[in-house]
Amino acid sequence: SKKSKALNGFLLDIKLNYHASAPATTDVTITDVDSNTILTVTDNKTDGLFAPRQKLVDNAKADITNSHDRFAVNGTLNFAIAQCDALNPALTATIRYLRL
Secondary structure (H helix, E strand, O other): EEEEEEEEEEEEEEEEOOOOOOOOOOOEEEEEOOEEEEEOOOOOOOOOEEEOOEEOOOOOEEEEEEEEEOOOOEEOEEEEOOOOOOOOOOEEEEEEEEEE
């Protein structure tokens, strides 16, 4: 498990760049400091750009259908990799965010 630097703003996207020898079984889970899942990519070794969004709810915590927004981040993002060989680095992640 690795952590990003401290971030304060809104997450735009994350580019995942896998090691050329990473197996197709590689799982990546990205969480915030409160252990909320931001992104999960399973059984993958293909580089990609991901723009995770969260579902919105109203004041009664009922889902607002067809509505998503950027994740607000205040702290580090945690990157956990599973089912991958011991590669150095197994994954390079580039985070773009709108800083506050």
